[in-house]
Amino acid sequence: MHTLGRDAMVPVPAVVRRVRRQTRDTCTVDLDSPRGQGFSFRPGQFNMVYVFGIGEVPISISGNPQRPVPISHTVRAVGAITTAIRGLRRGDVVGLRGPFGSSWPVEAAEGMDVLIVAGGVGLAPLRPAMLHVLANRERYGRVALLYGARTPHDLLFRRDLERWRGRFDLHVAVTVDAPVLGWNGGVGVVTALIQSAPVDFAECVAWVCGPEVMMRFAVAELLRLRVAAERITLSMERNMKCAVGLCGHCQYGPYLLCREGPVFRYPDVQRWLTIKEV
Amino acid sequence: MEDLEALLARQPFFRGMDPRWIAFLAGCARNVRFNAGEYLFHEGDEAIRFLLIRHGRVALETHVPGHGPVTIQTIGADDVVGWSWLFPPYRWIFDARAVELVRAVEFEAACIRQKCDQDPAFGYVMLMRLVPVIVSRLQATRLQLLDVYGVVAGRHAHTRA
Numbered sequence: 092m093h094t095l096g097r098d099a100m101v102p103v104p105a106v107v108r109r110v111r112r113q114t115r116d117t118c119t120v121d122l123d124s125p126r127g128q129g130f131s132f133r134p135g136q137f138n139m140v141y142v143f144g145i146g147e148v149p150i151s152i153s154g155n156p157q158r159p160v161p162i163s164h165t166v167r168a169v170g171a172i173t174t175a176i177r178g179l180r181r182g183d184v185v186g187l188r189g190p191f192g193s194s195w196p197v198e199a200a201e202g203m204d205v206l207i208v209a210g211g212v213g214l215a216p217l218r219p220a221m222l223h224v225l226a227n228r229e230r231y232g233r234v235a236l237l238y239g240a241r242t243p244h245d246l247l248f249r250r251d252l253e254r255w256r257g258r259f260d261l262h263v264a265v266t267v268d269a270p271v272l273g274w275n276g277g278v279g280v281v282t283a284l285i286q287s288a289p290v291d292f293a294e295c296v297a298w299v300c301g302p303e304v305m306m307r308f309a310v311a312e313l314l315r316l317r318v319a320a321e322r323i324t325l326s327m328e329r330n331m332k333c334a335v336g337l338c339g340h341c342q343y344g345p346y347l348l349c350r351e352g353p354v355f356r357y358p359d360v361q362r363w364l365t366i367k368e369v
Numbered sequence: 370m371e372d373l374e375a376l377l378a379r380q381p382f383f384r385g386m387d388p389r390w391i392a393f394l395a396g397c398a399r400n401v402r403f404n405a406g407e408y409l410f411h412e413g414d415e416a417i418r419f420l421l422i423r424h425g426r427v428a429l430e431t432h433v434p435g436h437g438p439v440t441i442q443t444i445g446a447d448d449v450v451g452w453s454w455l456f457p458p459y460r461w462i463f464d465a466r467a468v469e470l471v472r473a474v475e476f477e478a479a480c481i482r483q484k485c486d487q488d489p490a491f492g493y494v495m496l497m498r499l500v501p502v503i504v505s506r507l508q509a510t511r512l513q514l515l516d517v518y519g520v521v522a523g524r525h526a527h528t529r530a
Contacts, residue, residue: 211518241518268513270440275468278428279442280512283505287445302517308508 095125095138095187099335102141102186107179108161113247116168117212118177119153121161125187130159133194134219135326135354139334140164141186142175149331149349150176151216152190157226162187165215165247191334193354195220195298196324204232204290206318208309210239210281210301214247216326216353217300221255228260232295235262235288239281239305242267243274262289282308285316292316300326307364310357323357344369373398377474381447382421382498390491397480403467409450410461416454418475422446425471430464442509443468449502454478 095103103125111119120140124130132138132152141147154163168177179185197220205224209217224231236255240246246265256263264284266277277284282305297318299309306325313323329341329348336350344363346352363369374395377383383391401420403409409420409427426445430438441463444450450473453461459478485492 239518241516245518266443268516268518272437274440277426277443277445278440280509282512283442283509287447304512304515304517308512 095128095130095189099188099191100333102139102147102188104184105162105187107181107183107185109181110177110179113165113249114245116177117165117245117247118168119163119165120176120179120185121154121163122185122187124160124162130162130190132156132159132162132190132219134197134223135194135216136190136192137216137331137334137353138162138164138187138189139191139331140166140176141188142172142179143184143186145175146172147186147188147332148172148176149191149334151326151353153215153218155222155226156219157222165212165218167212188334191349193352195223195326195354196296196356197223200224200296201227201230202232203322204295205234206285206288206290206295206297206313207234207236208281208285208297208299208301208313209236210305210309211241211245212247213299213301213305213326214238217298218248218251220298221251225255225261233262233290234260235264235290237281237284237288238263238265239284239301240265240267242269243271243276264288280308281305282312285309285312292318296322296324298324298326303328303364310364320358320361321356325355325357325360326353327355327360328353373400373474376423377421380421380423380474382449382502386494386498390494393484393491394476394481397477397484398474401473401475403471403473405467405469407467407471409465409467409471409473412461412464414461416451416459416461417478419449419451419454419478420473420475422448422450423472423474425473426468427471428466428468430466432464438464438466442506442513449499452499452503454482455499 105122105125108123109121134156137149137151139147140150150164153165166173166176168174207217266279270278297313299306331349332338332340334349336347341348377391426443428440429442430440433439
């Protein structure tokens with residue numbers, strides 16, 4: 092349920108508190124809560140961020156659900172709007188609508204092992220789920236984060252990753268497709284890390300987010316390792332415009348991603364994942 | 370030797386294998402270790418062994434003129450390193466370097482190839498375990514070649530907005 096403003100279609104002004112560079116093309120924008128009002132969100136949800144005069148784009152919320160303000164969005168500059176977002180400075184004002192969409196099933200996973208598989212910018216929507224799990228660590232079994240990126244320069248949330256790697260109650264494995272000189276970490280696709288994750292595949296949930304090709308391969312590997320299909324959850328990505336299920340831009344098979352998604356149980360999208368150009 | 374047999378029986382790669390064959394494999398095997406930076410083998414060398422990693426990480430590398438060594442893939446615990454020993458000309462096609470301390474079980478290739486030739490049932494079982502490793506590496510390499518992170522837009526902006 093959206094919490095900003097009275098009308099889900101009307102953006103409310105939000106002031107940029109800070110812009111943190113993550114990589115050469117990705118940054119995290121922290122926004123003050125509009126009009127000082129409260130804000131809450133569930134891990135996996137997104138906001139519509141409006142750069143005045145340029146356009147509006149759906150961006151997953153990458154902040155901490157326990158401390159939802161400032162409202163954090165991690166954005167990769169790929170077009171006019173996201174490039175404009177990357178160019179924002181402290182004190183700038185953007186329009187905000189949200190939060191929208193479904194969320195990672197963090198409560199349903201309590202008592203189980205948790206395997207988080209993230210690729211590229213897909214770590215951003217998973218970060219709130221990770222932070223929720225860590226804030227309630229005793230409620231979960233073994234927890235593993237597997238993260239793949241294009242190069243070492245493209246790794247997001249490096250400070251988080253370094254802090255998480257230092258914990259004794261968490262397994263973190265990072266791999267890149269293309270290493271650079273001096274990189275001593277893993278090389279290869281993130282799906283290759285799954286079989287070595289220290290979780291009980293028969294009793295774990297898997298949350299997967301990344302490029303669709305990567306997610307298809309990840310699901311295949313998870314199923315091969317006997318992870319139950321209904322315990323695999325994915326975050327899908329399509330072009331959202333209205334975010335309230337009216338315009339149909341984000342149709343995905345029988346679903347509207349903004350309304351029924353972006354987070355889906357694998358069995359619900361299994362059929363559509365294999366149909367080209369859906 | 371019994372220790373090595375028990376160790377092999379616990380490895381996912383050998384899980385469910387006839388104990389007689391595990392005993393035979395143990396007879397062709399020994400525990401080895403490599404310190405960080407040490408090479409397990411070099412490109413072009415004769416592939417007289419293969420390894421099952423118990424602990425640590427191995428980088429498969431190739432030398433690119435002007436760039437030096439380039440890591441193609443890293444391989445970790447429970448993974449098999451090398452299949453060039455299976456087929457002529459029995460030469461390694463990559464360098465394999467220990468990224469960190471590596472403990473592994475090393476198998477003598479000639480001993481196992483001979484057994485595969487003599488006992489087709491054993492040969493089939495070995496191939497059925499090695500082929501999925503080769504296939505998964507091929508699939509992973511294809512996925513790497515797709516450069517999936519390079520072409521995808523930001524969350525949730527498929528439109529390159």
